[in-house]
Amino acid sequence: MVRIGYTMMTEQAGPGELVSHVVGAERAGFDFSVISDHAFPWLGSQGHAPYAWCVLGAAAQATSRIPLMTFVTCPTFRYHPAVIAQKAATMQLLSEGRFRLGLGSGENLNEHIVGSGWPAAHIRLEMLDEAVGIIRELFGGGYVTHHGTHFDVENARLWDLPPTPPPIGIAVSGERSCEIAGRRADVLVSTEPKGGLIQAFATHGGAGRPCVGQLPVCYDPDRASAVDRAHEQFRWALGGWEVNAELPGPAGFAGATAHTRPEDVAEVIPCGDDVDAFVEAVRPYVEAGFTEVALVQTGGDHQEPFLDWAETKLLPALREL
Template identity: 45%
Template sequence: MADFGYFLSCEEHSPAELVEQARMAEQAGFDSLWISDHYHPWNDRQGQSPFVWTVIGALSQAVSLPVETAVTCPLVRTHPAVIAQAAATSAAQLGGRFRLGVGTGEALNEHILGTPWPEAPVRLEMLEEALQIIRQLFTGEQTSHRGKHYTVENARLYTLPDEPVPIDVSAFGPQAAEVAARIGDGLITMAPDAAMVERFRRGGGGTKPVYGGLKVCWGADREEALRTAHHLWANEQLPGELPQILPTPRHFEQASELVTEERVASAVPCGDHPKTHLEALSAFVDAGFDTVYVNQIGKDQQGFFDFYRTKVLPQLRG
């Protein structure tokens, strides 16, 4: 049986709101938490972007649920040696209930220091080297590294959890899925793609866990919920590599003008009919996912949690 978690959106909510949502998620019966790691929101309407590692520290004191970043880019904006320290501290604070989700990132967050934004194959190469550094630092041994993309000199982590932090790798295409199978402790992807899961497992992923996530917009008025989803998250429906290469929230706003409400309606479960939500989450379960994370779009978080506590989670768990 799959587990079900709640996806905290740093792009849309303040630190205090995220902590309160985590409390509500635990009370509603969710099994675990994802939290996004961004420097910018995707657009100005979303309106937030707190520093994820500070929020994780607060979560460690507020709830007992496991937490994972979905996802951190350890390539450009933040050196992998610093990510290793942040992840190790988070795991120590959470008593081992932390997983590091990583991916190759987006220019939206990573270009802010003025460094060039590499092409996708180069970013995958950088990710593999970054994870070598992070895992070596998780041993607690002094580490020096001079590689193609990164240099580390005499670095050692002194604050560590009892066990090394598991690292799950995000993938959205065949090549990335193969890399995730080879270097990750699990797979993260955002569509109920059974072929992707199978590629991961056959490529070396074996029985490693597979995690998926989706956004919904619960509301008593389906049309109003759809308008909310379109207003805040039309960017989710941009095709191809656009989400990885557009550099600013304003560029995403411009591109999102091409996304219709009908397109959002076909992709985002909206409204208050349990079947709509059950079918969307069950698609991930049927595709072989071990844990599915759901995020509520908009301000009505309490209504969403009440709905999932009474109408959705009990049915998913039989």
């Protein structure tokens, strides 16, 4: 049975609201939760970008059951991998073993703020590979010194280590990222229901490990309102990762999606309150081999009705998958 998760979307709600939302998701019966880690929203209409790691600490204290996960953090530009290792170890302690560290090669949208430039994709993946190795070594305990191609670590140590380090997830989109994930990751992360990614992950050593997907949805009893909201806030999602990783800010995404129509968005994002439509949108992930799917309800002000509906209608139907 596929596990169904809830997404704390930092681009569309403030920190207090995000914590309230994940408390509601735990109460509604979601199997796990994930959080985006952004410095900017995709579109100005979303309007938020609080610091995900503060939200996670508060969420760990406000909940007791639901697992937490970054989806995903980039450990190469805004954050040094040694700092990420400390954050993740602390989160695993605060959550009493409920945390997973999802990592990825990042987007220009968020990482440009430190002024380090935005190298080609193959360089970003090299950096991710090296960063995960540093994080793993620090999770192992003891002092770590590392002088590599992209990072230096001098006499670092994690003084507060959990009994079990947080599992590491790696976001994939192609063969090279699947190869890194197969060697380095405990969990595959993807936003696309492509079975080929899971097959490549398995080929490179990831067979049998959890695979977590993500799907935007837009619940509203008024389907027309749902379509309008999905178009206003989530039309960027139709661009594909090769585009979405490169654009530098919300204005760029607004320009790139200026000709995207509401009906184009509605073909990709299930809108309204038809349970069957939502189930059919999740089905490709299940058929591709994903073991977990995190839903993103569109609209920071529309979470509570979605959580109520999910508890009584959607989650029971999805568990039939």
